[in-house]
Amino acid sequence: MIAAARLRNAVATLLLAILPTGVQAEDGSTPALPASAGGAEESDVEPERDDGVAEQTSEQGTDSDERHEGLADHPFEGRHRNLIHQDNVTAPRPGNAPIDASYAGFFQIPWTNSWARLGGYAKVDVIADSTKLGNPNKFVTGSIPVRGESNHGRDNEFTIQAKQTRVNLELRSPTPIGALRVVYENDFFGDSSSADMSYNLRHFYGQVANITGGQTWTAFADPDANPDTLDFEGPGVQAMVRQPQLRYTYSPNPHNHLAISIEQPKGDVGALPTTASTRNRMPDFAANWRLEGSPGHVQLAGLVRSIGYEDSAGPEDEVIGWGLNLSGVLHTFGQDNATARLTYGDGLGRYVQDLPGGSAAVVDASGDLETLSVWGAMAGYRHFWSDDWRSEITYGYVDLDGAAALGEKAYDETHYVQANLIWGIGGNFYVGIEYLFGFKNARDGSDGEAHRGQLSLQYRLIR
Numbered sequence: 134m135i136a137a138a139r140l141r142n143a144v145a146t147l148l149l150a151i152l153p154t155g156v157q158a159e160d161g162s163t164p165a166l167p168a169s170a171g172g173a174e175e176s177d178v179e180p181e182r183d184d185g186v187a188e189q190t191s192e193q194g195t196d197s198d199e200r201h202e203g204l205a206d207h208p209f210e211g212r213h214r215n216l217i218h219q220d221n222v223t224a225p226r227p228g229n230a231p232i233d234a235s236y237a238g239f240f241q242i243p244w245t246n247s248w249a250r251l252g253g254y255a256k257v258d259v260i261a262d263s264t265k266l267g268n269p270n271k272f273v274t275g276s277i278p279v280r281g282e283s284n285h286g287r288d289n290e291f292t293i294q295a296k297q298t299r300v301n302l303e304l305r306s307p308t309p310i311g312a313l314r315v316v317y318e319n320d321f322f323g324d325s326s327s328a329d330m331s332y333n334l335r336h337f338y339g340q341v342a343n344i345t346g347g348q349t350w351t352a353f354a355d356p357d358a359n360p361d362t363l364d365f366e367g368p369g370v371q372a373m374v375r376q377p378q379l380r381y382t383y384s385p386n387p388h389n390h391l392a393i394s395i396e397q398p399k400g401d402v403g404a405l406p407t408t409a410s411t412r413n414r415m416p417d418f419a420a421n422w423r424l425e426g427s428p429g430h431v432q433l434a435g436l437v438r439s440i441g442y443e444d445s446a447g448p449e450d451e452v453i454g455w456g457l458n459l460s461g462v463l464h465t466f467g468q469d470n471a472t473a474r475l476t477y478g479d480g481l482g483r484y485v486q487d488l489p490g491g492s493a494a495v496v497d498a499s500g501d502l503e504t505l506s507v508w509g510a511m512a513g514y515r516h517f518w519s520d521d522w523r524s525e526i527t528y529g530y531v532d533l534d535g536a537a538a539l540g541e542k543a544y545d546e547t548h549y550v551q552a553n554l555i556w557g558i559g560g561n562f563y564v565g566i567e568y569l570f571g572f573k574n575a576r577d578g579s580d581g582e583a584h585r586g587q588l589s590l591q592y593r594l595i596r
Contacts, residue, residue, distance in 0.1 A: 201236050203307025204248060205229045206343075210387045211425045212464055214515075217363055217555065217563060217591060220356040222252070223301055223336045225345045227382045227390045229314040238595040239305070246306055253300040253318070254593040258363070262290045263584040268326045270294050271366035272585050274547035274571035275487040275531075279581040282542060296321045296330060297365050313341040316349070322365070335375055345380040345394075352380055352394040352419035353436045353484055355460040358472045360513035360551070361525040363567040363589040368529030368549050369487025370476050370509030372458060378419075393420045401482035402442050402502070403491025404538035409444035414451065421458075429470070431461035440480055440494045440502065448500035454480020454493055468517040472527075473510075480504035487531045487547055495538045506534040511549075521558065527551040541577035548572040560596040565589050 206228035213232040214221065222232070239248045260269065265287040267276025278284035301318035316336050323331030338347025350356055354372040367373070380394035396419055400411025421434035434457070441451035456478025464470045476485060482493025485507055494504045513527035529549035536543075553567035569585040 200241070201239075201248070203246075203312060204236065204239075204305040205231050205312045207384075207387055208234055210427075211357075211430055212427055214357065214361070214462065214470060216359065216361045217565065217589070218297070218359070218361075218365070218367075219254070219299070220350075220359050223303075223316050223318045224350055224356045225316075225338070225340055225380070225382075227343060227384045227392075229305070229312045229340055239303075248305045250303045250595065251301075252303065252593075252595045254298065254591050255295065256297045256299075256589060256591040257293065257295045258297065258365075259588040260292050260294070261586045264288070264581075265290050266583055270296055270322075270325060270328075272364045272549075272569045272571060272583075273366055273487065274369050274529075274549050274573055274583075275489055275544055277547070277571050277573040277581045277583045279542060279573055279575045280579040281577075282581075285581055292328070294328060296325070298330075299335070301336070308341060311342045313339065315339045343382040343384070345378070345382070348375055348377050350375055351378070351396055351417075351436075351484070352392050352421050353434045353456070353458055355421070355432045355434065355458070355474070357430065358432070358460040358462050358474055360472055360511070360527040361515050361523070361553075361555070362527065362551055363553055363555070363565045363587055364551065364569055364585070366486070368474075368511040368513075368527055368551075369485065369531045369547055370474055370511050370529055371486050372476070372484045373486045374484060388424060388426050390423045390425070391420070392423075394418075398438060399483065400442070401440060401491060401493035403493075403495040403505075404536075405442060405491070405496055406444055406446070406448075408446050409442050409448075409496070412441040412443050412449070412451070413439065414441060415439045427464070429462040429464050432459070434458040434460075436478065436481070436484060438480065438493075440482075440504070442496065442502065444500070448496075450496075450500065450502040452480065452494055452502045452504050454478065454482065454504055456481040456484060468520075468523075470515050472513040472515075474512075475508075475510045477506075477508040479506045481507050485509055485531060487549075488533060489544060491539075492533060492544065495536045497536070497538055503536055503538075505536060508532055513551075522554070522556055524552065524554050526553075535576050539576070542575045542579065545574040545576050547574070561593045563589075563591040563593075565591075 209230040239250045265284040269292045299320045304315040306313045318336040321330040323333040336349045338349045351374040376397040378394045378396040382392040384390045395416040398413040398417050417438040419436045423432040436456045438454045440454050443449040458476045460474040480493045494502045497503050509531035511529035515525045517523045532546040533544050550570040555565035557563050567587045572582045574580045
């Protein structure tokens with residue numbers, strides 16, 4: 134009988150987590166969740182706002198139901214930004230702090246001390262481009278064709294795709310050494326430029342006692358500072374790298390955090406001889422320091438990496454690449470917020486997402502490796518016209534100090550502009566339109582531009 138009751142209560146919790154608020158029974162009443170099944174008294178849970186910002190403080194964290202005790206080591210001290218892409222939802226947090234202190238959507242797995250939350254969304258994008266881009270599914274300014282290239286000046290292109298659709302699962306359990314959190318997420322960008330829904334693993338990692346292991350965002354990235362775009366790509370300066378790593382986070386107090394990680398290295402060399410291959414002699418080292426509070430956050434990240442190659446014909450070389458990334462969010466008036474990012478480095482390559490492969494270093498005529506310097510910046514502002522309507526406008530810039538070995542049409546600089554209007558309906562359904570503009574310069578002075586209009590519909594599994 135006890136086992137059956139536990140199973141019945143777990144199923145009831147899951148159903149109420151998925152169904153939108155206000156679902157009624159046949160008699161017109163709203164079904165209530167028994168306290169033993171994961172419900173909470175009305176006074177224990179702050180009503181959820183559909184304004185895109187869920188404010189969490191230490192007071193809210195301590196008000197969490199006692200049944201959730203041990204699922205986090207300390208509360209979230211910042212303000213969560215509800216973004217269309219939800220890149221910040223699955224990010225590691227110091228102390229496994231929950232961005233929602235009420236643990237909305239979580240249910241206890243029967244006969245265990247573990248809690249689970251099934252999340253994600255279905256999303257469809259209707260896209261019209263002014264010219265043929267290198268990738269029809271995301272707006273990559275680095276792929277805009279310039280004068281003299283085959284696709285330059287071609288007529289418009291149209292596509293519909295649902296590759297950004299995501300499924301994620303989060304598990305939390307208390308342990309003798311702290312809260313354990315395991316996160317899984319996938320989308321369908323396995324082959325990003327095709328129309329196929331190819332499986333792509335985004336996150337699969339665990340964290341306990343502030344030790345994180347598995348695949349997730351590089352410590353050089355700051356997904357909390359990404360703008361609220363409908364387009365999958367976003368500004369080119371972002372470090373949208375997810376890779377296997379081992380990370381430790383030290384928190385001297387709830388508002389200051391220092392994370393240090395060793396991460397998977399990857400070859401990133403241009404003008405590589407046909408008889409040569411890249412070589413990795415050490416992991417990529419990434420670290421960030423973060424100051425966080427209700428006004429927003431600021432994060433300074435650093436990266437050191439080894440870049441090398443070897444040639445069966447004899448030559449080989451190795452150089453050190455490095456970079457700095459300053460980013461942050463400032464909550465301004467009402468529900469509005471601003472985001473900004475400034476990145477500079479030598480040999481950063483793939484840690485600036487707009488750059489093509491082989492942009493960290495090149496092999497010169499003498500067989501030596503030459504690192505390439507890059508800098509970029511972005512600024513965005515999100516304004517709420519009402520609780521249900523909001524807009525984001527963003528500008529981004531990337532400049533690469535290229536080398537002659539990459540060719541005359543190699544990447545020199547790009548500009549990115551984005552503006553949208555998003556309507557949120559009940560917290561589960563979003564409709565938005567977005568305009569994007571990109572401009573690219575090549576090393577020989579040739580240029581190209583592209584315009585994109587995008588209509589997106591998103592259906593969230595959990596509110």
